[in-house]
Amino acid sequence: MKRNKFVVIGSGRLGANIATKMSELGEDVIIIDATEDSFRKLQETFSGYQVVGDATDLSVLENSYIKHAKAVVITTDSDNVNIFLSHICYYVYNVPKIFVRLADTDKGRLLEGTYIKAIYPFTLSLNEFMNLSEVEEE
């Protein structure tokens, strides 16, 4: 089985832009969202597939080539859904690279002992603020 797909779950601003960028870089991208409307956020340069459906339904994931995914990026607007999906991708489909966006840093403890990588907008913003305020002082 060849793993050559790049799967993005959740077509919000972050998901849609990651999907567009990876598509521009030549990746075979599949993006999943529960509402078709969300795909408007994709840029014109996006040339991958769009799947409308609830990704917590395994048949939707399988129709989106999750078994052939070399990487998955999970960016729905619910932390609980994101953790659940990352566990499914890790324990059921053994996707080699898993990235998940989490608003609550506390939830990251549920990823301990796995190779799932979390992205915390909160931590990134805090660090950026500290950087910016340091520059001001100098």
Next chain:
Amino acid sequence: MKIVITGGKHEADFIVKMLQEEHHQLIIINQDREFAEYISSHNDIAVFPGDPTKAYTLSDAEAHNADVLLALSDSDTDNYITCITGKRLFNIKKTVSKVRNPKNVELFKKLGVDSVISSTYLLAQTILNESSIENMIKTLSIEDEKIVMIELGVESDFALVNKRIMDIHFPKNINISCIFRDPHVIIPNGNTVIKAMDKLIIISTPNEKDEIIEFIQKKR
């Protein structure tokens, strides 16, 4: 036992009442404030209003080291997160989740939830069992589907009619535990002869079930 019950409406209320009678230590968490108050006043017990998918709620409620956690909310995802948080971060021994989507029964078990309950799944199992009665076969699963009990009617054209059990070359993993020959109940041995109209009660494993049914129904 120390039991944590999260979410749920009337089923939570019912279970709380039942477990209270058995004198268990109950920790009840319910996100719906109105319902939390209802359960609280109805059963004379403290209810923590809060989101059980957050670690700090379980921590505030002192759910650590509980024997059982029961997740009863209407969201399958939330129930999963509650169970996994309880298990991994609070050392809760056994987690039980209710699910709406019957497909999640197998999935949740695979992901580490100890016990998963779906009313639709149970309903489907019951219908499957009921529908096989038509062919005079009833099955009952015990010990989490590791053992099956099969009830099977013998018809006069079956190959094993009028044969002694010791002379029949049964497939492996089969035990005819009991024969019902109206009005008698027979505990069979090798010398017992199988007759038409007998009802056989057979203990077996799920894997062998179909093979056994096929074997017994072989016609002469």
